[in-house]
Amino acid sequence: MTKLTGREVDAEKPAGWAHLYTGLQTRVRSGDFAAGLALVNTIGAAAQEMDHHPDIDLRYTHVDIRLTSHDTGGVTARDIRLARKISELVDEAGLEHTFAGLGWFELGLDTPDDAAVAPFWAAVLGFEQRTQEIVDPSGALPSIWFQQSGRAEPRQRWHPDLWIDPSEVRARINAAIEAGGTLESDAEAPSFWVLADPEGNRVCLCTWQDRDPA
Known part of the structure; x- marks a missing residue:
């Protein structure tokens, strides 16, 4: 199975799903635990039949779902097919799903x-x-990646990266600035933007855009 490019994923993914880092994600508003559990069981049966299994996080009022193909390190056609099937199951259950607020x-x-x-x-x-x-x-904790830097002091060592859907970037930047932060750099946009809090601690807002080879 071939890993899809960011543009291919964006063109093929169903409504309500976001391409975040190496996977597709959505959140189903179940309303209560029983409805969420019933949906998880339905999705589980479909995933078993398709022989491709999502990561599912069941909470009291919602269900988070993430799809990725570990053999390629990204999204493939099998993830797109399962995402479409899950969207159908969500609709049949009379529920709604969205990527709003996901990261x-x-x-x-x-x-x-x-x-x-x-x-x-x-x-x-x-x-x-x-x-x-x-x-x-287990995939439960955030991964840590290492970025080459110089040795001159003082220098920043740790910084968080938050992957969000491109449609949510501007609102996040505006909210961060209103909260006292600054936009340090948009030189690499729309791949990522660098923001800083009032003390200069930095965070990167990242998207799938402009990351595929030309």
């Missing part, structure tokens, strides 16, 4: 020597070490 969170560590520090962080967190990042084997 994919990871941490970046700016370092001049990731080979020296990555093993420590993998060991202390119980993560697996991969190329340029360490990940929680």
